[in-house]
Amino acid sequence: MSQESPAAARADQPRRRAVSKRSLATSLAILDAAERLFAERGYDGASVRDIASAAGAQIASISFHHVGKETLFERVVERRAKELSQLRLDALSMLKAHDAKPTLKALLSAFLRPYLEKAGAGDPQWLAYARLVAMVSADIRWHRISERCFDPTAGVFIAEIVKLFPQADRSAIAVSFIFSVSAMLSLSTSQWRIEALSAAAGNQPAMDRLADQLVSFCEAGMRAALKG
Amino acid sequence: MSQESPAAARADQPRRRAVSKRSLATSLAILDAAERLFAERGYDGASVRDIASAAGAQIASISFHHVGKETLFERVVERRAKELSQLRLDALSMLKAHDAKPTLKALLSAFLRPYLEKAGAGDPQWLAYARLVAMVSADIRWHRISERCFDPTAGVFIAEIVKLFPQADRSAIAVSFIFSVSAMLSLSTSQWRIEALSAAAGNQPAMDRLADQLVSFCEAGMRAALKG
DNA sequence: GTCTATATGTAGATAGAC
DNA sequence: GTCTATCTACATATAGAC
Structure with a gap:
């Protein structure tokens, strides 16, 4: 799950921050909820609102973590x-x-x-x-x-x-x-x-x-x- | 196709008017267009607007002839x-x-x-x-x-x-x-x-x-x- | 990273003139 | 029966504060 090590945190080179646990959890919760709702209602039948709500996340977090609805769908399948x-x-x-x-x-x-x-x-x-x-x-x-x-x-x-x-x-x-x-x-x-x-x-x-x-x-x- | 006869038209008893040719044609055109669009895009993916447009009909005529989207879908399948x-x-x-x-x-x-x-x-x-x-x-x-x-x-x-x-x-x-x-x-x-x-x-x-x-x-x- | 607020579009349905 | 106009609801997406 690629948690960051203290050594890496001390590196003086500016680097991409590792994904936080909370962020990862949100992203995964969205994928799981999307999987369920897409399967139940189809692509058009499942709204990002419902998906976000089922994931306990904000609507905006879907675009933030998964670009948009279409990319989210592809990621769920992949x-x-x-x-x-x-x-x-x-x-x-x-x-x-x-x-x-x-x-x-x-x-x-x-x-x-x-x-x-x-x-x-x-x-x-x-x-x-x-x-x-x-x-x-x-x-x-x-x-x-x-x-x-x-x-x-x-x-x-x-x-x-x-x-x-x-x-x-x-x-x-x-x-x-x-x-x-x-x-x-x-x-x-x-x-x-x-x-x-x-x-x-x-x-x-x-x-x-x-x-x-x-x-x-x-x-x-x-x-x-x-x-x- | 149940065209009305002149004799029936002269009957003095008030009766349900037979469906006109034009009405029937509109109704069928809607069914045909819906069949195609539902098949291409799924139920949620096909809008009644697009169906009406593809049928050369008005949006309102879908509710008039087929109650609403869901009934239309069922009629198409049936x-x-x-x-x-x-x-x-x-x-x-x-x-x-x-x-x-x-x-x-x-x-x-x-x-x-x-x-x-x-x-x-x-x-x-x-x-x-x-x-x-x-x-x-x-x-x-x-x-x-x-x-x-x-x-x-x-x-x-x-x-x-x-x-x-x-x-x-x-x-x-x-x-x-x-x-x-x-x-x-x-x-x-x-x-x-x-x-x-x-x-x-x-x-x-x-x-x-x-x-x-x-x-x-x-x-x-x-x-x-x-x-x- | 998250959240509120909102922009912008489109959905299905219908009231009422013709 | 048809058509115009419009109502209301909900869609996806994003800007900007925190």
């Missing part, structure tokens, strides 16, 4: 996107360390599970973020954010799948990967639907059960789409 | 939802007329293809509507519209699939149906992504090719998820 991408790439590295040619199921699992685990672990901030990602992915207005935050990692996994199926049509691989991602996102956007449609069945499926179903679904679906 | 549901149910009837026990693939096809055909035929109004449906499906604020417009038909198809797989877990069927629907919706929300990711492959997949891939993907995925 913050966790980096962590998520890292988790996915770590899972991929681990996989390849054990097996130079991982299975399709293992690849999909490495990509899908970090998201599901974060979203399903009950952390409300990650749950909100999961809905936010779904929003960004579906809205053409934010497609630059998608390109920057999500597409590079997706590209790495698609390249791995291409290596596994060198004879398959590459665009078919890309398309079925998108089907898989959108099925993944549906678990956070359509949770209420799942609950409603499962109600007749009498039981609520647990998140890890859902994750298994998703991976099975996507693997089989992709194999079928690549054959066609 | 208008085509009825047509879409009918196409799906017709396809199902046709299917069952030939075969009391249709295949899973045939059932999925009956549900998925009407949407894809409408969205893929190049009609820009239907394309906008397809994006709008994706928006409504993903946004919890509109889940009442989903329940009213889409869930009943989805329920009919899920019931058919349950009949096909009486031994399978019902909630697993519901969940994989949701995966399928969200993969379907991704074709309209992620078209730019498909284009970007397919670019490396050099060719743009045609819509009917995509539809085949989607049906194959969902059928195989669902079978796998039901086994698990």
Whole structure:
């Protein structure tokens, strides 16, 4: 968290003051509140007033810490996107360390599970973020954010799948990967639907059960789409 | 379109005047413009001012014809939802007329293809509507519209699939149906992504090719998820 | 860094003339 | 049914005191 050391404070060279704890706390509180409200109400539906109020901060502090509403939104998305991408790439590295040619199921699992685990672990901030990602992915207005935050990692996994199926049509691989991602996102956007449609069945499926179903679904679906 | 007849005009009983052609045209122009702008910018992002302007109408005419912004939005979604549901149910009837026990693939096809055909035929109004449906499906604020417009038909198809797989877990069927629907919706929300990711492959997949891939993907995925 | 006050724009809705 | 004019509320952003 880069707290300043006494030695640094004594340096005679004029220097940029380190961010104070309080300032950092305000900035983070704003990011957290924005994450929640953007996820609940969408970009236009969440006002900076409400965000500031939910963060216990002043309206003016949003411009001070995060330039403006648009930059705030981008920072909210980017913050966790980096962590998520890292988790996915770590899972991929681990996989390849054990097996130079991982299975399709293992690849999909490495990509899908970090998201599901974060979203399903009950952390409300990650749950909100999961809905936010779904929003960004579906809205053409934010497609630059998608390109920057999500597409590079997706590209790495698609390249791995291409290596596994060198004879398959590459665009078919890309398309079925998108089907898989959108099925993944549906678990956070359509949770209420799942609950409603499962109600007749009498039981609520647990998140890890859902994750298994998703991976099975996507693997089989992709194999079928690549054959066609 | 319920034009009034001279005979009716001469009736001595006072009656509700039929809607004039011009009024109807204005009302429809507003619906069309709203469909496009809501799809492009979301509910909050599209103002009634812009909608009225795009429709060549006055702002006040929106309240006059459609009560207010929220009712306008619901009417936009409902208008085509009825047509879409009918196409799906017709396809199902046709299917069952030939075969009391249709295949899973045939059932999925009956549900998925009407949407894809409408969205893929190049009609820009239907394309906008397809994006709008994706928006409504993903946004919890509109889940009442989903329940009213889409869930009943989805329920009919899920019931058919349950009949096909009486031994399978019902909630697993519901969940994989949701995966399928969200993969379907991704074709309209992620078209730019498909284009970007397919670019490396050099060719743009045609819509009917995509539809085949989607049906194959969902059928195989669902079978796998039901086994698990 | 924070806060008050305010500038400036735009939102949705409607009253009342035509 | 349409259109002009306007009401009221709320949006984002910033200037300047503390």
